[in-house]
Amino acid sequence: SQTIHQWPATLVQPVGSPLSLECTVEGTSNPNLYWYRQAAGRGLQLLFYSVGIGQISSEVPQNLSASRPQDRQFILSSKKLLLSDSGFYLCAWRPPGLARREQYFGPGTRLTVT
């Protein structure tokens, strides 16, 4: 069976500090990978998605970047955090192929920028 991991689970960082959140998927090959941010009252906002190693699509211009160094690894980064970067960050994967539309989410990372 497939599993998705995110770490850390919680993070408190000062404004201006760097960020690195990691997501890994087990039990599948060549998944589509996604980063979402969930802010209170605003639903889930898609930040980045990737269809393969080194392939990143950005949905929203912002202070964040993403990388996919390995097939089942997805990393969300920032060089300098802003207060507005606080939120609940969710990684998700989708099975490869056109027929499957479901996405499966990881446990999330709660980021607080102080």
Next chain:
Amino acid sequence: TQLLEQSPQFLSIQEGENLTVYCNSSSVFSSLQWYRQEPGEGPVLLVTVVTGGEVKKLKRLTFQFGDARKDSSLHITAAQPGDTGLYLCAGDRTGGGADGLTFGKGTHLIIQP
């Protein structure tokens, strides 16, 4: 622009009552998913509906996709405290592309014992 509108935003009812929550849009979706999310956790997929007019049942939960594939509803029969959570609908507009889903803001449901 919020492409998927969910209503109500908040709902608190007593155990044993029935309820319906809605997910509406002016856009057509090739498929629509419903998720349930508990505080501090990631959303968990409940169901995917694909065909206009489709009805799917998951124990006491009934999901319906509108005939025009622009809206969906979730009906819970005899709600239980374990049904408490944030219910999210998410639509796929592209029908085959790799891009992400469009999410509604969710319905916060509280079932009081």
